[in-house]
Amino acid sequence: MKKLINRPEDVVKEELEGIALAFPDMVKVHFDPNFIYRADAPVRGKVAVISGGGSGHEPMHGGFVGVGMLDAACPGQVFTSPTPDQMLEAAKMVDGGAGVLYIVKNYTGDVMNFEMAADMARAEGLRVLNILIDDDVAVKDSLYTAGRRGVGTTVLAEKICGAAAERGYDLRRVADLCRRVNINGRSMGMALTPCTVPMAGKPTFELAEDEMEVGIGIHGEPGRERMKLKTADEITEMLAISIIEDPEYRRTVREFDEEKGEWVDVELVDPPFRRGDRVLAFVNSMGGTPDIELPIIYRKLHEICEKKGLIIVRRLIGRYITSLEMQGCSITLLRMDDEMIDLWDAPVKTPGLRWGI
Amino acid sequence: MKKLINRPEDVVKEELEGIALAFPDMVKVHFDPNFIYRADAPVRGKVAVISGGGSGHEPMHGGFVGVGMLDAACPGQVFTSPTPDQMLEAAKMVDGGAGVLYIVKNYTGDVMNFEMAADMARAEGLRVLNILIDDDVAVKDSLYTAGRRGVGTTVLAEKICGAAAERGYDLRRVADLCRRVNINGRSMGMALTPCTVPMAGKPTFELAEDEMEVGIGIHGEPGRERMKLKTADEITEMLAISIIEDPEYRRTVREFDEEKGEWVDVELVDPPFRRGDRVLAFVNSMGGTPDIELPIIYRKLHEICEKKGLIIVRRLIGRYITSLEMQGCSITLLRMDDEMIDLWDAPVKTPGLRWGI
Amino acid sequence: MPVTTQDLLTCLHRMAEVIEANREYLTALDAAIGDADHGINMDRGFKAALKRLPPVEDKDAGTILKTVGVALVSTVGGAGGPLYGTAFMQAGTVLGGKYELEPQDVLAALDAALQGVVMRGKANLGDKTMVDALTPAVNALREALQNGANIADALEQAALAAEQGMKDTIPMLAKKGRASYLGERSIGHQDPGATSTYLLLRVMADVAREKYG
Amino acid sequence: MPVTTQDLLTCLHRMAEVIEANREYLTALDAAIGDADHGINMDRGFKAALKRLPPVEDKDAGTILKTVGVALVSTVGGAGGPLYGTAFMQAGTVLGGKYELEPQDVLAALDAALQGVVMRGKANLGDKTMVDALTPAVNALREALQNGANIADALEQAALAAEQGMKDTIPMLAKKGRASYLGERSIGHQDPGATSTYLLLRVMADVAREKYG
């Protein structure tokens, strides 16, 4: 294993120490329990938006803490969900009195830990809502699986909800918006190479020189299918068509019902894409992909969207939700309405995403 | 070779096509000869700042074209200097009547091609000056080598000179500033892994599982020395100390003398760092390094700078001057004065670097 | 002879040892159908739990088990953290105030642990999770005790049932957790969580046999 | 019998073939002490040059060579582009207006090429560059012609000298170009530019032998 690290068990701790020193104008770092939070938190009267998940997906989530995006991010060990105490303490630190939204990627571990944290936070008198992101079309059904994973749409939801909170939306409105972003976003990813979790010391899977994994998540796990290597255009087409032609997707998710004071099952429906939809096109590097390759993917995606009648109104191209040094890419398409576009364009100042400020 | 590409010979062309589609608000792309230029070029009365070099170092240089940074970038084939006709046509396209600065990394190929281009542009009536960046302390002497390579300081010079041009500095002043940035910047890099040039199809060198290359350039070439792998802290210390304790560096470079109307040898001197110097600390990923590792490097660099009495006033951490998918990092320290700090902070809006706008 | 809190502490220390010894093994199982962290996570959690034991060593079994549960929740992360954390916390709840445990107490605690895991994770039998090891273990324990077995023999039956349950996960198609994303490709691999559950039950049986067998 | 522009064209086509055939070889040499592109660059350049030849095929030798030089400058890139481009352009300058080349013209052209390379790259003999192959070649050509050799024999001497010069770069420590960054590690490797220079001279000698030998 070749890495620019010291001891594998210190990677996350030292990363956080480095982040605290590197971006003091944007974020602060709390240790034991670990979380990154906005340098100016708590912002009085503003809904606090918090996310979190395993480390190794940088810049997500810690790199998205700052003005116009997240109030706090809870990093777990590499590819391991963080724990409820981190989420609870983060909420207490950044709550500005207007409540807290937990944006949770749909992985069993993340979901359970964030649910426990929300219960603990409510027991301490905070107002907390959890919204799931489950946008990975590589997972076909929700009955025989843990449901679609949360992938690329998470980044977009964090930006859009962060902007909404900054504008003064109340907790219910930010949560509704987050759910709306989720049901309008779809993603799919693939890997050319595996990655190595520092504590594991060896690659999470093996791939032959002429193979790739399609339908991967973001944890270095093997994907839905192993295939012979294809060209960039063929790969882009495969991912884009899976997303664009994905049928209506129905599932129930657990959300907290504030009126009833308990967790309830809510049915959500992702409507399929149609000609004329305005979309944000997001080409994401899994981490180790050379930047020269991303415009090649975007080029083909652009052509396919045109052919399918989708109007690309915004774009995001780069490494935003990664799996350590894995080579590969994911594509996300988010159907946008005027409000989402406006919030997308709003100023943001974080280590990982910045404009207008 | 595993890459998200179509035919190896089309990589640069398709990358450029993708860039044109992806960032239409910031840049345009010209083909045959190839160059990327500001969407609003030429900007009347503004000095045009142009750079260029082999592809494979993305986001440099094409990702730095836009308001507040470069007016144009000339991409060569992967790791191969672009040609004079690209540089000439780019200059003609973006010249706003106030002259053109070519920022040239000190590699034999780049230097010769930019010199030919400058001569050709002057023959067509343009005002052009070339300033070299030669900041790589891994190259010890200039008498027995082609001189120090241009590495990390290039990014900083492009930002600072771009801001100066935007503010209305005249050509001579932008060129003088560029030279000043160059003699105040020093860099050094290392690699954990090689990279594969698409047209070559195999890695540029082989490294054992416990080896690393130290003192590399940015072209996937082997470095000054091959060593046993060390920890992130040891590697950071090795690079940082080589930079901070680098003695005065003297060499002659060729610059064009507008009074004499010919190329002349100019002696340049890089003064060594001293306690109390204010610096910009730049931790750069070679491309394939997971983002989780960069703050670990910064953390140690911060500690060393403090110990050595250098005051870090600005920071840049990320992948800015890369070698395809190579894993590794480089460190650059730039001694800053008030003017440089002010220009560094000025708004910039490019695909690869953005703030304040 | 009832089980003492000293036996419980011995058991917890041995569990931590066994998890440490099987760290790579559990992680390798998780690499095949998950994300290669189960052994690492469990090892971190049990090490943390041991550190928190000294102040509560003279407390009742419920306090001891809840301390372990809270430690697991706050240090394991992933799916394993809330699941095992909840299991230990629920077991602790039914043993509140007890310093000596009758066989029925042990059964009640293990049953509560199982209910906790099911409540938290909503897995059904056959979904290829730790539930597939824990459920047969609790059933075997109950049956053995009904048939008059002593605690050592009854826990041995439970461990054997857990082992069989663990092996039975191999041909299963995963329907919960990360492995479910693999669809058909999850078939043929043993579930890491079921494996760690078996390992913990094996420790309980061994400790009981050494002392009461 | 003087060399014709037809011979020159034959020579250029054969150069392109030889460069293509040695693409991987030159690139591999460049991988060892450079950046693994010399063969790729030269191949791209010579292919582009051939494409630009048809409109000037009936022009004088100077025009033909300048066309090749400009094509190389605008398509090769790297160090090779300006150096070989300048070499061909300079050679073209001394052959302006000529349709038939006497041996002395060939010498003058090759000498001009060498001066062009030195003017552009400032390399000295022994710096481990193409200059180390081109210089002995020009010297050998001059000497052979002085000794009354015909053009075929003289170019054969030049090619042999270039080959020796190329091999002599192996023990040299590079002082120019990318290889210079390697310091001592550049020793023991043959310079790619010197190698391509030899290959081009070998083509000239072969073409001359076939026609005039």
Ligand SMILES: Nc1ncnc2c1ncn2[C@@H]1O[C@H](COP(=O)(O)OP(=O)(O)O)[C@@H](O)[C@H]1O
């Ligand atoms: N919903 C669930 N109910 C019960 N057990 C589950 C569930 N989801 C996953 N598991 C168990 O958790 C184990 C994986 O744990 P671990 O690797 O620690 O978490 P993660 O999957 O978050 O990395 C699986 O092998 C399985 O036994």
Ligand SMILES: Nc1ncnc2c1ncn2[C@@H]1O[C@H](COP(=O)(O)OP(=O)(O)O)[C@@H](O)[C@H]1O
């Ligand atoms: N200053 C110089 N003068 C003459 N030849 C040089 C000089 N620098 C480099 N070369 C030649 O150029 C060759 C490398 O060419 P090439 O690989 O095309 O360019 P680059 O080094 O830019 O990748 C070297 O092998 C050497 O023979």
Ligand SMILES: [Mg+2]
């Ligand atoms: Mg995990």
Ligand SMILES: [Mg+2]
């Ligand atoms: Mg090159």
Ligand SMILES: [Mg+2]
């Ligand atoms: Mg796991």
Ligand SMILES: [Mg+2]
């Ligand atoms: Mg080369």
